[in-house]
Amino acid sequence: MIPELGHFALIMALVMALFQSSIPVIGAAKGIDSWIAMAKPIARLQLFFMLVSFAALVYAFVVHDFSVVYVANNSNTALPLIYRVSAVWGAHEGSLLLWALTLSMWTGAVTVFSRSIPKDMLARVIGVMGMVSVGFLLFMLLTSNPFDRLAIAPVEGRDLNPLLQDFGLAIHPPMLYMGYVGFSVAFAFAIAAMLGGKLDAAWARWSRPWTVIAWIFLTLGISLGSWWAYYELGWGGWWFWDPVENASFLPWLVGTALMHSLAVTEKRGTFKAWTVLLAIFAFSLSLLGTFLVRSGVLTSVHAFATDPGRGVFILIFLVVVIGGSLVLYAWRAPSIRSTAMFELFSRETALLFNNVILVVVAASILLGTLYPLLLDALGVGKISVGPPYFNSVFVPLTIPLAILLGFGSLMRWKQDKPARLVKELGLLFVISIVVGSLLPLLFSRYEFGAAIGLMLAIWITLSTLKGLRLRLANKDWSLQSLKSIPRSFYGMSIAHIGVAVFIVGITLTSIYSEEKDVRMEPGEQFVLNGYSFEFKGASSVPGPNYIAQKGHLTVSKDGQLVATMYPEKRVYRVQRNPMTEAAIDAGITRDLFIALGEPRGADGAWSLRLYVKPFIRWIWLGTIIMALGGLLAATDRRYRVAAKKSADKEATA
Amino acid sequence: MKPARKKRLFFIVFLVAGVTLAAGFAMYAFNQNLMFYFSPTDVKQGKAPVDKLFRMGGMVVEGTFKKEPKSLKVHFDLTDYEKTVSVEYEGILPDLFREGQGIISRGKLNAGGVFVAEEVLAKHDENYMPPEVAESLEKAKKKLDNKAKNNQQSGITETTK
Numbered sequence: 155m156i157p158e159l160g161h162f163a164l165i166m167a168l169v170m171a172l173f174q175s176s177i178p179v180i181g182a183a184k185g186i187d188s189w190i191a192m193a194k195p196i197a198r199l200q201l202f203f204m205l206v207s208f209a210a211l212v213y214a215f216v217v218h219d220f221s222v223v224y225v226a227n228n229s230n231t232a233l234p235l236i237y238r239v240s241a242v243w244g245a246h247e248g249s250l251l252l253w254a255l256t257l258s259m260w261t262g263a264v265t266v267f268s269r270s271i272p273k274d275m276l277a278r279v280i281g282v283m284g285m286v287s288v289g290f291l292l293f294m295l296l297t298s299n300p301f302d303r304l305a306i307a308p309v310e311g312r313d314l315n316p317l318l319q320d321f322g323l324a325i326h327p328p329m330l331y332m333g334y335v336g337f338s339v340a341f342a343f344a345i346a347a348m349l350g351g352k353l354d355a356a357w358a359r360w361s362r363p364w365t366v367i368a369w370i371f372l373t374l375g376i377s378l379g380s381w382w383a384y385y386e387l388g389w390g391g392w393w394f395w396d397p398v399e400n401a402s403f404l405p406w407l408v409g410t411a412l413m414h415s416l417a418v419t420e421k422r423g424t425f426k427a428w429t430v431l432l433a434i435f436a437f438s439l440s441l442l443g444t445f446l447v448r449s450g451v452l453t454s455v456h457a458f459a460t461d462p463g464r465g466v467f468i469l470i471f472l473v474v475v476i477g478g479s480l481v482l483y484a485w486r487a488p489s490i491r492s493t494a495m496f497e498l499f500s501r502e503t504a505l506l507f508n509n510v511i512l513v514v515v516a517a518s519i520l521l522g523t524l525y526p527l528l529l530d531a532l533g534v535g536k537i538s539v540g541p542p543y544f545n546s547v548f549v550p551l552t553i554p555l556a557i558l559l560g561f562g563s564l565m566r567w568k569q570d571k572p573a574r575l576v577k578e579l580g581l582l583f584v585i586s587i588v589v590g591s592l593l594p595l596l597f598s599r600y601e602f603g604a605a606i607g608l609m610l611a612i613w614i615t616l617s618t619l620k621g622l623r624l625r626l627a628n629k630d631w632s633l634q635s636l637k638s639i640p641r642s643f644y645g646m647s648i649a650h651i652g653v654a655v656f657i658v659g660i661t662l663t664s665i666y667s668e669e670k671d672v673r674m675e676p677g678e679q680f681v682l683n684g685y686s687f688e689f690k691g692a693s694s695v696p697g698p699n700y701i702a703q704k705g706h707l708t709v710s711k712d713g714q715l716v717a718t719m720y721p722e723k724r725v726y727r728v729q730r731n732p733m734t735e736a737a738i739d740a741g742i743t744r745d746l747f748i749a750l751g752e753p754r755g756a757d758g759a760w761s762l763r764l765y766v767k768p769f770i771r772w773i774w775l776g777t778i779i780m781a782l783g784g785l786l787a788a789t790d791r792r793y794r795v796a797a798k799k800s801a802d803k804e805a806t807a
Numbered sequence: 808m809k810p811a812r813k814k815r816l817f818f819i820v821f822l823v824a825g826v827t828l829a830a831g832f833a834m835y836a837f838n839q840n841l842m843f844y845f846s847p848t849d850v851k852q853g854k855a856p857v858d859k860l861f862r863m864g865g866m867v868v869e870g871t872f873k874k875e876p877k878s879l880k881v882h883f884d885l886t887d888y889e890k891t892v893s894v895e896y897e898g899i900l901p902d903l904f905r906e907g908q909g910i911i912s913r914g915k916l917n918a919g920g921v922f923v924a925e926e927v928l929a930k931h932d933e934n935y936m937p938p939e940v941a942e943s944l945e946k947a948k949k950k951l952d953n954k955a956k957n958n959q960q961s962g963i964t965e966t967t968k
Contacts, residue, residue: 514830514833518837535844539842543837671898732902733902
């Protein structure tokens with residue numbers, strides 16, 4: 155009964171989405187006020203039906219309703235409650251449902267925080283989001299219904315993949331989807347503005363906080379995924395350039411470019427056409443990412459052939475969304491005029507270069523991700539593009555970006571003088587080079603790459619602090635004057651410091667990590683990077699729904715005990731798959747990481763993988779700082795004031 | 808030319824040059840880092856290069872997995888049911904590695920015809936088969952079927968597994 159209710163709610167949501175994508179848009183085009191006024195209530199009704207539908211699926215998981223195919227395939231009576239809930243988005247159908255729910259939640263948020271936006275513009279924005287909703291709901295109802303029933307319900311479910319039975323991965327997809335789908339708001343604003351023919355600074359100001367908030371979620375979502383891969387997969391890596399990861403990184407790169415370009419459009423009224431294009435691309439890549447990961451194309455392009463309905467629908471949907479918006483763009487872009495001029499040496503130019511670099515990076519990653527799929531689909535051959543390609547493209551392109559960051563964030567709008575910049579920053583630049591090139595001497599060996607990474611991090615930090623100092627001008631560092639600086643400036647500065655922290659993390663981890671696979675007998679010692687690992691043996695320990703082999707090691711440095719670590723190898727009872735549960739001793743300057751391999755010989759020996767990973771925590775710390783900066787920027791006074799002003803106006807009118 | 812025009816021209820030239828450079832650079836890196844996939848049959852037929860990285864996939868032949876007692880070196884055979892290649896690997900195998908399982912490995916072929924793996928991948932559950940492996944198994948199976956048919960036609964019976 156409940157699953158049918160969920161199914162019915164899903165159909166009702168589709169009906170609402172159809173209304174939502176037509177009535178307000180037509181109303182706005184023809185100037186019919188009563189139709190325009192329908193936008194908000196319809197969008198909220200759609201959200202209501204989506205919530206009912208989602209709740210129905212959650213309920214089916216909670217009560218073990220194995221008559222629902224999707225539940226039978228992804229759950230089990232022994233699965234703890236929290237993972238039964240997260241199993242809702244553990245596979246294709248449910249994750250689409252989560253996606254569609256997220257979309258209607260963002261739409262709902264737009265209806266609430268939109269008091270400063272003219273009614274017809276808002277109607278168009280909600281209408282465009284409704285169109286995207288129609289696409290997703292149709293896709294689900296036609297090809298991937300999560301509420302499909304089995305004629306005879308099995309007694310027991312096939313359980314959730316043990317890899318997914320983890321808190322990090324339980325919250326990773328919702329975070330990621332909040333980011334992906336959040337870009338639909340920026341996309342809807344761009345399309346709505348083109349439909350209405352009004353692309354002005356106000357448009358940029360409206361969509362800017364939405365874009366930043368979506369970007370925050372995406373940043374945190376990607377970061378969570380990376381952290382999960384690090385501690386759960388047992389390989390000690392934090393980024394593999396896997397197509398699944400690239401699929402989330404692509405919208406992030408373009409979204410970052412969009413955030414910066416929106417700044418120019420808001421403050422200076424230029425880059426309008428380009429900003430619109432970026433908004434289209436950011437959302438298109440989000441769609442592509444969702445489908446790449448969830449359609450099974452990545453495990454095999456032939457998944458398309460086994461289920462042609464899904465594949466064809468996805469292709470048509472992508473073509474309609476991307477093609478449709480580009481056609482609209484081609485039609486409207488010539489009429490978009492930028493009024494403000496700027497000189498070659500100006501902040502605008504710096505931000506343009508930022509955009510170009512980010513887009514080129516995204517394009518090269520897209521090439522490396524899609525080209526093998528394309529070749530395979532055409533039957534030309536099987537190739538794979540490994541991490542060396544991505545590293546050799548990513549690293550050299552981001553170095554100029556980091557240098558530019560320091561200069562660009564201090565440049566003035568419209569026109570600046572090189573002499574001024576050199577005067578303000580020259581000394582700091584030299585300091586960064588000198589200190590950065592000396593710091594690697596503190597490590598086990600001198601590496602040129604480490605020097606470059608540290609130089610960049612110091613340069614970004616110093617120039618950002620200098621920017622803050624210049625903002626204070628003649629004032630002192632008192633709380634009063636610090637308060638006078640707008641929150642968005644702090645946001646930018648903090649996010650840039652986050653970049654610096656992140657660079658330190660990836661540089662030092664990539665260069666100075668030590669890794670060794672060893673065979674150890676009980677009592678044996680192995681020294682890695684100054685840390686002495688002693689293997690005490692392994693024993694069998696039962697867990698709640700698995701049996702574990704538990705290793706026991708002590709790690710000491712210079713005769714002092716540093717950590718006692720217990721890596722495990724678990725075999726889950728239902729799925730019978732072994733899982734490596736690495737032992738990690740986290741620290742701000744280094745992580746110790748041990749993964750248990752397998753028994754080797756009769757004398758109690760085991761194979762073990764040992765790692766010493768310097769500064770790896772800084773990677774995730776950096777992304778958290780970036781997200782924090784984004785949060786400050788998104789809640790800047792001018793967005794709140796604008797919202798309040800028009801609310802007051804509404805109240806007095 | 809007016810100074811504003813000149814500036815804009817300079818600007819565009821600079822931008823185009825930069826993007827071209829980046830694109831050329833990316834293409835170069837791309838070509839350098841492409842990795843090809845070969846099945847054991849391809850390898851036995853000499854299609855795979857010697858001493859160059861590539862990927863090979865297949866089923867781990869039952870009863871061929873051997874560990875060396877005092878090191879982390881292991882040996883096993885990989886087959887697509889038509890041809891079999893010996894593989895050597897030093898290190899820790901993934902959790903899901905076992906005999907009779909489809910795997911993919913990355914490595915180089917040495918002069919002796921042994922595939923020296925740098926990485927062994929076995930993903931997902933026991934029912935999962937890497938797509939490349941599934942396809943090469945499919946191909947090999949078709950060949951065997953055809954062979955059996957031909958043999959039957961010529962009056963010779965042969966049992967093939």
